[in-house]
Amino acid sequence: MLPEIVAATAGRAEIMIDGGFCRATDVVKAIALGADMVCVGRLYGFGMAAAGRDGIFRVLELLHDEMGRTMGLLGVNRLDELDPSYVRAAPSVRPPHVLSAFPYIEAPDDRY
Secondary structure, three states, X not given: OHHHHHHHHOOOOOOEEOOOOOOHHHHHHHHHOOOOEXXXXXXXXXXXXXXXXXXXXXXXXXXXXXXXXXXXXXXXXXXXXXXXXXXXXXOOOOOOOOOOOOOOOOOOHHXX
C-alpha cells in the first residue's frame, strides 16, 4: 500500500509508516518506496525488555549498522538516493509467523 499512499499524497504530506518493522532491510525498503519516517517501536521495546536503556541503545546501534550495510550492498551512500527501483517483489521463502505483520494471512475464511 505504501506506493499508493505516496502517490495519493503527491508530496503534500510526510509519510510515516509503522507495521512491526524488525529488520533494517525493511526500513530501507520502506524509505525506498517513499516513506519519510519508519517507526521501530517493537525493536525499541525488545531492547528495553532485554537490557533497559543500554538495550535500547544497542538495538539502535544494530539497526544503524544493518542499514549502512544494506545501503552499501545497494551501492548508495545516502537515504535520499533510494527510490522504488531498488525494491522488487520476491516469493516468500517461509510462511508468516506470529511476529509477522499479518500472521494469519493464509487462514481459511471459515476459521473465524
